[in-house]
Amino acid sequence: MPVSRPRPTSRRLRWIISLVSLVCASLIFAYVYPPLRYSNCYFFSSSICSPFKDWLPPINSCVLSDEEIASRVVFRDILSAPTVKVNIPKVAFMFLTPGSLPFEKLWEKFFEGHDGKYSIYVHASRETPVHVSPIFVGRDIRSAKVVWGKISMVDAEKRLLANALQDTHNQQFVLLSDSCIPLHSFDYVYRYLIHTNLSFIDCFEDPGPLGTGRYTTQMNPEVVENSFRKGSQWFSVKRKHALLILADYLYYTKFKLYCKPGMEGGNCYADEHYLPTLFYMIDPTGIANWSVTHVDWSEGKWHPKAYQAQDISYELMKNITAIDEHYHVTSDEKKVEQIKPCLWNGERGTCYLFARKFYPETLMPLLQLFPNYTNL
Numbered sequence: 001m002p003v004s005r006p007r008p009t010s011r012r013l014r015w016i017i018s019l020v021s022l023v024c025a026s027l028i029f030a031y032v033y034p035p036l037r038y039s040n041c042y043f044f045s046s047s048i049c050s051p052f053k054d055w056l057p058p059i060n061s062c063v064l065s066d067e068e069i070a071s072r073v074v075f076r077d078i079l080s081a082p083t084v085k086v087n088i089p090k091v092a093f094m095f096l097t098p099g100s101l102p103f104e105k106l107w108e109k110f111f112e113g114h115d116g117k118y119s120i121y122v123h124a125s126r127e128t129p130v131h132v133s134p135i136f137v138g139r140d141i142r143s144a145k146v147v148w149g150k151i152s153m154v155d156a157e158k159r160l161l162a163n164a165l166q167d168t169h170n171q172q173f174v175l176l177s178d179s180c181i182p183l184h185s186f187d188y189v190y191r192y193l194i195h196t197n198l199s200f201i202d203c204f205e206d207p208g209p210l211g212t213g214r215y216t217t218q219m220n221p222e223v224v225e226n227s228f229r230k231g232s233q234w235f236s237v238k239r240k241h242a243l244l245i246l247a248d249y250l251y252y253t254k255f256k257l258y259c260k261p262g263m264e265g266g267n268c269y270a271d272e273h274y275l276p277t278l279f280y281m282i283d284p285t286g287i288a289n290w291s292v293t294h295v296d297w298s299e300g301k302w303h304p305k306a307y308q309a310q311d312i313s314y315e316l317m318k319n320i321t322a323i324d325e326h327y328h329v330t331s332d333e334k335k336v337e338q339i340k341p342c343l344w345n346g347e348r349g350t351c352y353l354f355a356r357k358f359y360p361e362t363l364m365p366l367l368q369l370f371p372n373y374t375n376l
């Protein structure tokens, strides 16, 4: 009898079939469950995995972490929610100060006759303020110590926002310091802030040591170096953006941990980077990219120019209110100047509604000049 030898053939066939099905199964599995980015992308792009690098998607299309997905959906719904209509919207004036406010009398003049259109909140971080104007009495919120350049500064800003958000009439939230003064009449400021959809958050890219030089890779992957921005802390934000700031936990935590004085041998100041970076990432077209509070850095010192009584003149005030373009300069050797017009609802106009820094001694000359420079 011829010896038939079907067995090795069928065994080989079965072996091939199972191998093919195994390959198919793993392909299907890989398709259904693509490689997740477990909290960071660098896992895949690290040198250990470099042979795999080429066929993996680039970093920017990496799957977001659970926390990022959660943050993004919350932000998206806050940003797209329709604005709740209120009869008379208010502007919240939030004062961040160590103690008493030297310009209460000036502000009183500014607010005079506009009850119901504004509200005041005072966060005094060092000592209980003595109020000389009745409109400031009872407006202190519970406060905590603020250390310059540390996250406690951002915490104080958030505390002010949380208090001001309790009043549903507040639609625009302005952060001011004890050395800030108003540059225009109340009606002007009110119209400027209420009849716009923009938040005035200063935001620019500075590749130099005082900008991106303060970034650390520990902020990866949520905050990449390309997104790191800089800007003045003195903001004015729409209600939806105020809510967004309070809703953010993820990015706030990154700045709390990795943007502070003494970070990697350098200094990072959360109040100058957190909000510009957050809004650059989350809602870049919702912000004006300049602050409505003027400050003069032209002397090139560590601190901006502080005005004394002798500096105060009608000409100075007119000069500041006439500025209609915002200016930034990078801190690298190139010192690249970025100059852009201030566009309010598409029209070029004045950039600034407030100004700092003014010494308390300027109160009297300012009180005298106020009706003149604001055309009251």
Ligand SMILES: *[C@@H]1O[C@H](CO)[C@@H](O)[C@H](O)[C@H]1NC(C)=O
Binding pocket: 195, 196, 197, 345
């Ligand atoms: C602001 O946005 C709302 C809703 O999108 C729109 O109806 C309104 O005209 C906008 N206002 C300005 C000043 O652009």
Ligand SMILES: *[C@@H]1O[C@H](CO)[C@@H](O)[C@H](O)[C@H]1NC(C)=O
Binding pocket: 198, 280, 284, 285, 286, 287, 288, 289
């Ligand atoms: C602010 O800058 C961003 C880019 O960083 C830009 O997309 C946005 O249009 C700017 N905002 C305005 C009002 O021009």
Ligand SMILES: *[C@@H]1O[C@H](CO)[C@@H](O)[C@H](O)[C@H]1NC(C)=O
Binding pocket: 313, 315, 316, 319
């Ligand atoms: C106001 O601006 C003019 C023109 O730039 C300048 O010559 C003048 O010194 C400025 N005055 C003050 C007080 O800043």
Ligand SMILES: *[C@@H]1O[C@H](CO)[C@@H](O)[C@H](O)[C@H]1NC(C)=O
Binding pocket: 314, 368, 369, 372
């Ligand atoms: C303010 O304006 C009034 C009227 O135009 C003028 O008489 C007065 O001298 C001005 N005051 C100052 C300090 O410029």
